Amino acid sequence: MVSTEAKLKERIKELTCLYEVTSIIVNSDYSQLHTSLEAITFCLKKAWQFEDDTEVLLQSGDYDIKTDGYHNEMVYLKSNIRVFNEVSGFIKVGYPKKKYKQTDFLVEEEKLLENVALAVGNLLERKQVHDSEAAIKRQVERADRLHILGEITAGIAHEINTPLANILGFTELLKERITDTDALRDLNKIVDNAIFSREVVKKLMFFACEMPQQMNVIQVIPLIEDVLNLLGPSIRTKNIQLVKSFSHQDIALRADNVQLTQVLFNLIMNAIYFSPKGGKIEINLKKGTKYITLRITDEGSGIALENEDKVFEPFFTTKPLGEGSGLGLSVVHGIISSHKGTITHGKNHPQGTIFTISFPKLP
Template sequence: MNTAEDKLRERVKELTCLYEVTSIIVNSDYDQLDASLEAIAYCLKRAWQFENVTEVFLKTGDFHVQTDDYKHDMVTLVSKIKVFNKVEGEVMVGYPSNKYTLDDFLVEEQTLLNNVALDIGNLIERKQIRDSEAITRRKMERTDRLHILGEITAGIAHELNTPLANILGFAELLTDKITDKETVRDLEKIMDSAIFSREIVKKLMFFACEMPQEMKRVQLIPIVTSVIKLLEPSLRSKNLKLTKAFDNENIELRVDTVQLTQVLFNLIMNAIYYSPKGSTITVHVLETESHISIEISDEGNGIPQELEDKVFEPFFTTKPIGEGSGLGLSVVHGIITSHKGKIEHKSNTPKGTIFTVDFPKL
């Protein structure tokens, strides 16, 4: 490239590329980032001196695009893509190695590549910020919704307690006075239904954090081991393997023992229910400086994305009618919240679900 006209033409191509890349990024759809990165790759291809043989390879995180004839043995210019000052990928522009060398690239082309890599990094940063804000917003909305549901269910539970106690009490009185066997059987059905309803009310009060607690410091691992031993028949019936991993055998936690047992029982029982026969359930207890975490993972089908925000709502269940009241996880959520902890779920790898319970060290 000897003439001023040639040099000017290259500068125009570089400026045009920067303008097009900026336009792509400004109008980028964060949900279809592959399309934006592919468009950027072809912009770069047109900006190089020998554009007819130029090929581009671009990779960052889970995204990967390349132009049609890119080969890994090409002679290339490379620029790293940084996201929040951490290298998360690279963009390479290459010529066929049988005809070109590094000396055939222009100094200005490396500068252009560096600027484009910087722009791509900024685009990925904005996508991650947006995704993080969306996750935070969903968590806040779910917390608000559960708080409102807690207040409603607490009111309902209190209103139902008195009439249920009356039904049960008067049915018991009538049972003592009546000798007709059929009538007694009918009264026993009434009492069984009242007792079942009372248990539902108790679970509602657990969800709404209305049950009295007896908080004391306890050894965590014996409680976990006791619950697992209690569930051994259910594990054997599905030929499930349960593996345990404890960071420390002497972890202490300030909790209500009965409520913690209920949390562990519900979560492990759920894992058993949704696990295919012959699979593995893992219970992992971790300890950090500020928290104690209990992870319970299974290898089931996992939680569909459209249901992720509903799993802790009362009366929501994916089990068939008659196999679940939909209060198990809502009760667990209420108990953990009352202990100033938190519960989250995420996908297991390669399949299944991991429920993580975090308790603060108090």
């Protein structure tokens, strides 16, 4: 028969465990939740009647934590971890099967395990809420930055356009009056650089949605094929395997033909640039009930975690100096937004990137 003193000792251990678990949860850092769950696991080990033989396993989502001696050949108590009323894992507390029976567990230990599992579920719920709020905050901040950049960009583009037109015009006049070969070559360089600058301005205006749109009903598949024909030499040079998949042969959008071509050209060109030789690029076009979705998948190096929020920002590029202005994807984002569409990126497995564009389907 268990003495009153022994029972009291067990209740103190259980209360101490609950207090420690509560303290761990209150002071948890959501970015280091694994450490908190480890601490909770070892608190449980100390709370059981036969502490030296107690082993604990906690599994939920990406978390898989167990004490050193845990193995499958054990008798155990188990309690499910629930996150937003859905079972997302469990906690097991066990003894070696050769030494103990199921009846060696106390009723109070079962209740303790249920309380701890409930507390862990609440912690994981708060982590999810925290992560969602952080993600929404980042999206809002990014939208604000892009809006401000769009306004600044539109102003800069308008200011630069006039002097660029003057440079081109007066240079052409000078070319008519000068016969010196070296001077003409220098003037041609001025013209080439001015045209390049004008293209940058055009991209800035695309980003700021300042270019007038000519919206028409456009067949998307022929447009994709035209872009692929243009990029054919680059595809062949890198020996890229191209995989196309279209849910329907007749998929139409209401869009600006030039702008939609620029979107396709930029995204496919990027996929080619970052793909390894002999890599695979997949182009998947699907017509759903409400949206038309285009997915472009490559097997390149992928987008680094620290760059995921910067991908669509103007002037951001991971290409070497001189190989990218950092305007391509920001222009793509601006065009798609002006067409009431969305663009997202994600990881391709085992490596690479997936860009997904959604446009509203024609009524």
